[in-house]
Amino acid sequence: MGSDKSTAIGEYLQKIYDVLEGHFGNLDWWPGETPFEIAVGAILTQNTNWKNVERAIDQLKSHGLLSPEALLKASDDIVAALIKPSGYYNLKTKRLKAFLYFLDREYAGSMDRMFEADLWTLRKKLLSVNGIGEETADSILLYAGNKPIFVVDGYTRRILERHGIIGNNWSYDRIQKLYMVCLPESAILYNQYHALLVSTGKHYCRKPPLCKDCPLQSMKHNEII
């Protein structure tokens, strides 16, 4: 991995990265064949198990609705029925449509054209879409658009908290900046790092006594913060 900004926290975050990468290897995220599919997945996976999201995406795909034009034309009832396994299906139908209207209005329905926009300007615009919050916006930017922006999720927060790196009241922005200030600006790095944190969160660090086989078990928490 590249050099850091030579702070204690920066070195610590890199150490975590190295340990996790040694354990999980190269994960090459996000599961999804096209940028649009990834954006749809980012919305559908809100507070939802990825396995359920896969079912929903498979259904959209098998009905030929995994393109902005097709999905925009499909009725809400049809979409809701197809994405049912992902939960909150009525709400998520509205959120998908809100994103589609935005994409159509601002970028003629083209993901490519959307990603030509300036990163932070685009982020702000995505956040103005109803149903797209910080994590969803950043997931779309990083995983669909290959933009160098760090994604913070529940797993990230939980792992950092448990290891004494952040407090329980740190804002999304603060955690995101912690990473982005300490680590080199790299979409490839941020992609892999977030994927590693999610894998860690899924398999370990679930309930408070840290499990013995957690890859981070050996890490010291030397008075970070």
Place this chain on the structure above:
DNA sequence: CACCAGGCAAGTA
């Protein structure tokens, strides 16, 4: 049976 999962927005004080 309870609890969780790759959140978000709207309502309340």
Place this chain on the structure above:
DNA sequence: TACTTGCATGGT
């Protein structure tokens, strides 16, 4: 600003 609640399926 800082809580609280609704949204919903499928797995453990």
